[in-house]
Amino acid sequence: MTLFSEFTFSNCCYLRLIVPVAAILVLLLGTNGVVLGQDYERKWDNFESQQDLGPASTKSKTSMAAFGNDVFPLACGERPSTDQSNYDVLMYDIFLKITKSDPGFIAGRVTCLAKIVEANTETIEIDLAENMTVDSVYSPEGRLDSERDGEVIVVTLDGKHNEGDTISVTTFYRGRPIFCGLQGYDADIDKFRTINHLCISTLSEPSSARTWWPCKDRMDDKADSFKIAVQVHAPLDQNFICVTNGHHDSTTTLGETARTFYYTESHPMSTYLFSLAISDYGYKWEDTWTYKDNDGQKIMPLYYYTFEKNSDLIQTWGAVPDILDLFSDWFGIYPFADEKYGHVNFQAGYAMEHQTISSFPWAESLKHDTIIVAHELAHQWWGNMITCESWHHCWLNEGWARYSEALFRESTGGHRGYHAYMNAIKCTLSVGRVYVDDTTDINAIFDEELVYNKGAWVLHMLRHKLGDSLFKAGIRGYYHSDCQYSSATTEDMRDAFEDSTDIDLHPFFDQWIYGEGYPIYHWSYLPGPANLTSGSTERLIYFRVEQVQTATSQVFEMPVDLKFKYADGESKIVRVEIDSLLNRFAVRVDKECDTVLFDPDKWVLCEERHVDWRGIIIPDDPSVALHNGTLDSLYNDTIYTSSEIGKCKFEIKDVDSFPPGYKLNPDSGIISGTCKETGTWVFTVVATLNDDITLTDTATLSIVVDTVIKSRIESYTLHPNYPNPFNAGTLIKFDLPKQAHVSIDIFNILGQKVRTLVNRHFEGPSSQEIIWNGYNNAGRAVSS
Ligand SMILES: [Zn+2]
Known part of the structure; x- marks a missing residue:
């Protein structure tokens, strides 16, 4: 169905099989x-x-x-x-x-x-x-x-x-x-x-x-x-x-x-x-379409019936042979090639894909509309050859036909034309599902947003998930399945795609056809250690992606592209699986990058927003790990947080695993106290940030509490760092005979200060260890 400015308009389709x-x-x-x-x-x-x-x-x-x-x-x-x-x-x-x-x-x-x-x-x-x-x-x-x-x-x-x-x-x-x-x-x-x-x-x-x-x-x-x-x-x-x-x-x-x-x-x-x-x-005219099947080249007649000669209409309808080529290439040969295809004008407010003869309203605006020609023609496969088994599954007709419009756009406007078209028909309804619950409600059956547009987006996303060649294999499998010249449910289509691709698509169809809404991603990233390998410019980038949609309780599982733009103008796309409310992961990139883009080509029906790094705790970075404690000595260290210092609340999740005698200040993140038991204490900290959005983050941290013979620490000593040179990090050790304010600065060979590593109070006597990851104060790697 297609709509015109004059009136509501819909597309349907038509299918034919020749029996001797x-x-x-x-x-x-x-x-x-x-x-x-x-x-x-x-x-x-x-x-x-x-x-x-x-x-x-x-x-x-x-x-x-x-x-x-x-x-x-x-x-x-x-x-x-x-x-x-x-x-x-x-x-x-x-x-x-x-x-x-x-x-x-x-x-x-x-x-x-x-x-x-x-x-x-x-x-x-x-x-x-x-x-x-x-x-x-x-x-x-x-x-x-x-x-x-x-x-x-x-x-x-x-x-x-x-x-x-x-x-x-x-x-x-x-x-x-x-x-x-x-x-x-x-x-x-x-x-x-x-x-x-x-x-x-x-x-x-x-x-x-x-x-x-x-x-x-x-x-x-x-x-x-x-x-x-x-x-x-x-x-x-x-x-x-x-x-x-x-x-x-x-x-x-x-x-x-x-x-x-x-x-x-x-x-x-x-x-x-x-x-x-x-x-x-x-005014009637005939044309032909030449195609090849297993028996060689053949010719199919095309018939057009209208009321008067109109050059605009003849041009628009004249696109049919090219679109037949396009869809036969994508889907499989036009299903009624042994009969005919044609267009006829009729009295209705909708275009309709009647089998082998699509009907079009006599409307000025339609005379230039090749998209509707493509839509009705696509129905000959999707709707006519394979008909939705009941109107619950109307998207198998209309979502497919709407998506075929984008394939037509791709054939004339390339990659950009395709994505621009999909973006123009993006469904942003957070409630309602593609599956039609009430088939007595004609407005629900032909819901433009859910059945047509979101249905088309399901195929768009399926193409992204599978990649072009598997997507095409799935379409061909569906075309040749038992549903051919018969009817299908969503499950029939899913099974045909699974059989053709060997990929489990149950979660995909469950969330997009039977579920409601779409994911809203809040994502942030932080450059991680550089120089992962000696002589290499590779580095890690830490990501944190949270799904914050509230209109639906469902958590979406989708592959998402991340695009890294390097300073030299090159770029790299990495696909990651976002499959839970909070995903944290690190991506290895070739070199330092200027910009990171999330789903740059808009393959996923979602909203996405880049937020400041809110990984309030950075557990993977040794330079911000908590330092060790000494038995019977006062301890004082602060849980590392990023820019939101003072805005978040901290809580120990498993208090039994926290060093006995130490306390965590929930507002400042300062851990202090005296521990009377040695050991390696591994515990989980939950940090909650209440800003314009609420974010929580968890991290596993550890404190080693050890005995130190106080008499042995008689002087302030800074030991040589090890290893040196280093790739991922280097350990810096120092001894304090008594409590002191310690600051450690890193200078480069030119004498320029590149990083303030420590600048705070330590209890003593104690031995302390700090790991430096090779970053300067701006978070960028410096040469080691
Ligand atoms: Zn239609």
Whole structure:
């Protein structure tokens, strides 16, 4: 579906499969011996004489609600719960009679050829709107009993049938279809004040097929094929033609008063994709698409029907062959290549992907819109070849078609065009999910943000997660899966991608299709030790990424790109897995970098914000580790914090592991006291920062409390650092005979001070050790 400025507009799709005539004839032979032969044909031929087609004089329009300001017109309300699990539709054979002088009235005969799938089946249920009159129901053996139960026709079969039996049930009916859902059946001259041509057309998505023809109106049982005959009574108007799905077999004339248009759709098709477009199309043209399959090069016809020659429209619709090439390359060959593709103008507020013949409103703005051409065409694969099994999974139609728009943009605008397009359709709803909970709510089924845009983003993110070649392999696997020419759930698609890529995608689909919202990342980084390897410029960068979303309780698991821009203009992208509320990790980069970017190409549906380093404790950096304590001596050291000194609160998590006798000041982070027990004490500190956001951080710290023979420390001694030279860090040791204020400064070979390592009070007598990581006061590595 696509929207225009004039009115709400939606895209749907259409699919077709060609079955040889011989194969159809085989299906006509039921296992219970019913042969649909001459008698069946006779009923077709004598259809009009058998039926009272009702008054054809009144010129009333179809009962159609005027378009209001609602996004969608009239919804039909909740569907009856039918029990249709006992039969599997094989084919619909449809004959419809439509009269130009009374276009809102339709009479027809629909034969449903089906296979029984439950033992002892005596009745079947067929959907047809309550206002439509059922004249009679026949099997090839004779008339069948039928009764109405609201929108359902309950047909009593000719005896009990068992699994595997083939039945044929023909319903003769007539009436004036009501306007329903997105439209249903409509006959109008000037609904949008633009066409000025009588146009009889249908748009049955999501559940309006039953308003104008009797069918098993559900997507989980596609008929394998359709035989379509539409008799159009338009005296002396030979331009008044009928366009519908599949292959146009023939047109026969009844003098100068009527013509019958015969079509065959040989591929499985959902009921909502069967369409009519009947009007005096004043401008028609044909084109071809050349493609290759296993048998070599082939040519498929393209048909276009509009009201008048318009160069803009011809140019826009002329993009079809290129888009067929593009999508066939991405997805697999166009699924109805043995039939056709085409466009037809019709009376509706939406574009609709009817199988093999997409319908477009007659609107000025659409004449330039190739995106909508791409959207409807993509539906031929996603929606028509593979149809969502129920409207709960509508994103398998609409999310895929919307994403295909971006693939089209990529083909014309490259990488930048693709990402710009995805960014333009970014869904920022923090509530609601892609899976449609209420399928009686048409606005929920076609929710532009959740089903279309977020659905498209799911595929965008899947592409990022898998990489282009695996993503394509997944698409091809889905295309060739059991869902091909059938229907699918989200799980079917997931399984097809898993089978093709060998990657567990359960968490991905759970969080993005069934979960709500998206992650909000607060991320920060701090350069770590340089000179990790002798002679190398490599260094570590510490990261801290926190998920702070509150609209959803879910924690997202996603791969995220980090981009490091070096001073020399080069850059490097590193992919990291962000999979918990707080991720801390270090990334090894080639050299000192100027800038770090988080998800630079916008592959993840998220909000991200770079915050100041709030790793309040830096446990990995030995230069800020707590110094050792001495038995029976006063201890004093401070937990290292970054810029938020004084703003955070500290707490020891496991007090039993803290040196007995020492105390932690929760506000200053100062640890002081006297310990009467030697040992290596390893404990966990939790720091909480309350600023514009609340952050907590934990670190594992340690204090070694040792005995020192006081008499041995008689002088202030600074020992040589070790190792020297060094890469990751060097140990600096000094002795204090008594308490003192100690400052240790590091100077470079030019005599310039590069780092103040220590400048504070120490208790004594004591031996102290400090590790220097080779950084200057600005946090940058200096030569060692
Ligand atoms: Zn669509």
